Amino acid sequence: MVAHVRGRLTTDPLNFEDIIADIRKGEIKIPKFQRPFVWKEDQAIKLVDSIARGYPVGSVLLWRTADKLNSERELGTFQLPQTDEMTPTKYVLDGQQRITVVYSSFGAAPTDPGFKPVYDLRNETFHVGTDALQIHHFPLRYVYRTTDLLNFRTALQTLDDREVLQERLDALIGAITGYRIPVVELRDLTVEEVCPIFERINSSGTRLSTFDLIAAAT
Incomplete structure (x- = not known):
């Protein structure tokens, strides 16, 4: 039987200030199964330039869940704050490289390391x-x-x-x-429901198996 996510999927354009605020509160996290930040400086510069020109830069896919994945990593070189068990977490399923560049460019302190x-x-x-x-x-x-x-x-x-x-x-x-980036949020889906979505999105990039996602949650 095909599982439908209609009604548990939202698509809202958000400005960078809102995304940065969620990162600082620890509500947006990078799950361990994601590959590390790999963009080079010229790629990051092109993203910032596209934002300044008002070009579309793609969307971000988040999985909002009260379940806590066992392993999480930092956002690039930035330490993500700890949150309590009751706080829902938005795990980045797609768009990690862009979110990292956005935070390093507009959200980090002037003295912080990273892309400036x-x-x-x-x-x-x-x-x-x-x-x-x-x-x-x-x-x-x-x-x-x-x-x-x-x-x-x-x-x-x-x-x-x-x-x-x-x-x-x-x-x-x-x-x-004034820039608003499309953010697709999957709300309160189970691991079994998220797996095929994650696998299909990543099928054109670096292949990450369903096992990677399940292993992070068990």
Whole structure:
């Protein structure tokens, strides 16, 4: 008999601030059976550039369940907080690489390790940040940090081309904060119901067997 998930599947576009908040609360986790973060810098830069241009970057698939998988890993280089047994967890079944880049770009603290994209307001290009940033280099980790963002805006006022740079900064921040990524959430499905969905989605990528999913939950 074919099992239907109609009524237990939601499709809601979410902004990055909501996704980042769920990660910080420990509600979004990466199950152990997922492969590690493998994207290279140029792939991560392309994702950030696509977001800034308003291009579609694909959807994210989450499995929301009260069941706790035995093994979980960190999100890239970031430590995920522990949660109590009563808190439902949203396990990432598809979109781990994108979520990791999003969190590292917009959610991590400026001093945290990991991928740190910077936008050159003069050349209108993205690159990986260094310790020797110039005034017109905007660290994307400032997007949701009010104090850092205000300090950056103040520093821009010392430049001759400040009006043009300010317009470009406003456009960039508007593109990022206004972007909504499709999130598909499977709610309260059993392992047996999730297995064929997970297996079918991963059939075109790195093959992960149904056994990997069941083993993580037992």
